[in-house]
Amino acid sequence: MELDVDIEKQHGKFRFSAAFSLSLQRCGVFGPSGSGKSTLMHLLSGLLVPDRGKICLAGKTLYDAGAGVNIPPEQRRIGVVFQHAHLFPHMNVRRNLFYGWRRTENSERRIAPESLIKVLNLDHLLDRGVNRLSGGERQRVALGRTVLACPRLILMDEPLTGLDEELKYQIIPYLKKALDEFNIPLLFISHSLREMRLMTDEVLVFRDGTLQAQMTTENLARSGMATTGGGYANMFKLGPPRQVGDLWSYPFGENSLVLTEEDGNGDRLFELDARDIVLFKGRPEATSARNLLSCKVVDIFRFNNRVGVELDCRGMRLVAQIVPESVLELGIEKGVEVVAVIKASSFRRVV
Amino acid sequence: MDTFFNLTTQDTHAIWLSIKVACGATLVATPLGFAAAYLLVFSKLPAKSLIEGLINLPLVLPPVVVGYLLLLLFGQSGFFGSLLQSADIRIIFTLSGAVLASVVVGFPLMVRAIRIGMEGIDHNCLMAARTLGAGWWDTLMTITLPLSGRAILAGMTLMFARSLGEFGATIILAGNIPGVTQTIPLAIYEYTNTPGGDRMALNLCLVSIILSFAILMLSEAVARSMKRS
Numbered sequence: 001m002e003l004d005v006d007i008e009k010q011h012g013k014f015r016f017s018a019a020f021s022l023s024l025q026r027c028g029v030f031g032p033s034g035s036g037k038s039t040l041m042h043l044l045s046g047l048l049v050p051d052r053g054k055i056c057l058a059g060k061t062l063y064d065a066g067a068g069v070n071i072p073p074e075q076r077r078i079g080v081v082f083q084h085a086h087l088f089p090h091m092n093v094r095r096n097l098f099y100g101w102r103r104t105e106n107s108e109r110r111i112a113p114e115s116l117i118k119v120l121n122l123d124h125l126l127d128r129g130v131n132r133l134s135g136g137e138r139q140r141v142a143l144g145r146t147v148l149a150c151p152r153l154i155l156m157d158e159p160l161t162g163l164d165e166e167l168k169y170q171i172i173p174y175l176k177k178a179l180d181e182f183n184i185p186l187l188f189i190s191h192s193l194r195e196m197r198l199m200t201d202e203v204l205v206f207r208d209g210t211l212q213a214q215m216t217t218e219n220l221a222r223s224g225m226a227t228t229g230g231g232y233a234n235m236f237k238l239g240p241p242r243q244v245g246d247l248w249s250y251p252f253g254e255n256s257l258v259l260t261e262e263d264g265n266g267d268r269l270f271e272l273d274a275r276d277i278v279l280f281k282g283r284p285e286a287t288s289a290r291n292l293l294s295c296k297v298v299d300i301f302r303f304n305n306r307v308g309v310e311l312d313c314r315g316m317r318l319v320a321q322i323v324p325e326s327v328l329e330l331g332i333e334k335g336v337e338v339v340a341v342i343k344a345s346s347f348r349r350v351v
Numbered sequence: 352m353d354t355f356f357n358l359t360t361q362d363t364h365a366i367w368l369s370i371k372v373a374c375g376a377t378l379v380a381t382p383l384g385f386a387a388a389y390l391l392v393f394s395k396l397p398a399k400s401l402i403e404g405l406i407n408l409p410l411v412l413p414p415v416v417v418g419y420l421l422l423l424l425f426g427q428s429g430f431f432g433s434l435l436q437s438a439d440i441r442i443i444f445t446l447s448g449a450v451l452a453s454v455v456v457g458f459p460l461m462v463r464a465i466r467i468g469m470e471g472i473d474h475n476c477l478m479a480a481r482t483l484g485a486g487w488w489d490t491l492m493t494i495t496l497p498l499s500g501r502a503i504l505a506g507m508t509l510m511f512a513r514s515l516g517e518f519g520a521t522i523i524l525a526g527n528i529p530g531v532t533q534t535i536p537l538a539i540y541e542y543t544n545t546p547g548g549d550r551m552a553l554n555l556c557l558v559s560i561i562l563s564f565a566i567l568m569l570s571e572a573v574a575r576s577m578k579r580s
Binding site: 045046047072073074075076077078079080082084086087088089090099100103104145146149 | 481
């Protein structure tokens, strides 16, 4: 996407201002509630008019206070997926899905409805009334409805917040698949770091209505180390496992990881806290931990009295969190070989 | 008992007039009521409470007062009266007068009913429609109007029923002219003022009850079918 924004809006006592430009395909807006995330979404989609400034998307000016340009929401072709699905209650699933499609010019229709319906797994629901759908189904219909309008950008305002954990991570693959398949840029709004990491590559961090920072999602995740109680979680997909004794072995790059968790056949998403990785110089003689991985240090970054060590384990990346003293004692620097030791029970399954 | 349900020609005229007035008033008031309710629910006008007060005024004023004010406005020397006269339209002492009186008196009830339904519409649905490419008019016709359907029906029922019973404003603005403006309530009023007219009055009361009941049943049936679809 090519999104250039420089806007201000006074909304009662709340003051919103932001100036940024985004170029990656999947970006996020991150911040606590009340930080202006939803205001930004409304301003971009045209549902709220800025006091001054400029909004340009892919070379087209959507709003320019100086030139008196303000394209109404129905002509902006910016899709919005709201926190709650907000399906039209008097229409069935099919009519909801095609509401935007019918209002899209033939030349703009670059999405095949059949394949989208298949991707979102909605075939069997088409003739159902929307009041008889589960939360996850509703959100999938809302997503399909927005994608079928063939937008030039999709804004998602905490689309997963109302869903339970299980459902949330079931929907994410659908989301990604739909956006990838039809090549639609995404601006994903959330206060959940985990969702952000799963959905985006770059983030805008908002606080109290102002843009605080623009960084890669990975750096946002790493900065979590600086906060009290926070940390960094390694996230990776593993699967399918092979049983080894009463544990499970998952392929991990050229290595394999031994976990206490077993789960079916498909790829599963696991989290590993950076603090649960212990680094050794040379292989320890004996340890209760089941995973010993030889790695090379690729990068070192420091937040206060915590140090993140990025490791290359034969093609797979891991980040371990240690303290500066350990860095000195182990002589850790870029290029040094270390052994990462991880307990089989340290992995947490997300999906 | 054979004379019990003997309606005179004047009575059948009154019944037909009542139905005409109620239908006319409902038809005229529905689009206006929808517009007024829309304005009150969705607009950000600064004078909103003033408009609301004006619309609700006939609900608290005695219908006779409403009728008298209408007579002043639409009479030959009134503001609208003289305006309409130049177009050769007369309101007072005509069927149009009876319809106008019913519209004004029943309007607050209708707006109130539609408004309650409209307030239940999720604003985010309207915003979603806009972002999906539907303009203001499109959104109004495909989202707001269908979602207000049941409320509009309720408002129409109230309007129709209120028009059937309208008396005070009608007698002042349209008079009590048999065959022209004499609706059922006015005919009943005349019978009660005539010695020996009790039975005739009762006949019309019965007709009135049957009509109102039929309307309520019809409205319920339509509402049920709307809910199903």
